[in-house]
Amino acid sequence: FVPLPSRTRTPHSLSPPTPTPTETKLTLAQVTKKQAPFLVPDGGWFTYWSIGKTPGYCGIATFCKVEPVAVYTDVELLGGEDEEGFEVSKEGRVLLTDHGDFVLFNVYCPNAGGEGRPRLEFKRKFLEALWKKMEEWRVGRRRRVILVGDLNLVANMEEDMHREFWREKGLDERTRHWFPRVLEGGRYVDTFRKLQPEETEVYSFFDNYI
DSSP states (O other): OOOOOOOTTOOHHOOOOOOOOOOOOOOHHHHHHHHHIIIIIOOOEEEEEEOOOSTTTTOEEESSSSOSSEEEHHHHHOOOOTSSSOBBOOSSEEEEEESSEEEEEEEEEOOOTTTTOTTTTHHHHHHHHHHHHIIIIIIISSSSSEEEEEEOOOOOHHBOOOOOOHHHSOOOTTTTTTTHHGGGGSSSSSSHHOTTTOOOOOBBOTTTTO
């Protein structure tokens, strides 16, 4: 994840291979109007957006120097309602770019919604739908899968979180094991932990109950 905090720090000035900003909060009209002069000043980026149904809420983007083979938004990946009439594809939270040798899942996972966790069931179903889609590409299509973005999860709560932010009630049992399950058996690799095995208390944690 590469943050873009100001107009002076664009993908061009940062020179990352594939920036994946989350929580863009842009409407389709704003993207169409503003992306050329601000986000892609040199005209050298292929830009892709997943925009939710609610204006100014969520949204993610992936910028590529090389044009992907194919691009899918959450509506195309997770679209429709499940057997209980539950829809997880309406907020602009997933963007998949197919780069041939691998596929890149750019994801902004929901949090649980604050005190009382009113969105916990939405988060749980979102994570399950995401897992099934990742495995469809990895196992069913035999592709290498890279997952990036804001997961609102940690692999190891006690080791990864700053102590001043850690609270037992901050993570719910129904979703806290999703990330460790993804890493189970070496199916996926936590690249940060692989490269920084001794670092601790590296993730912040706020009071929105992830």
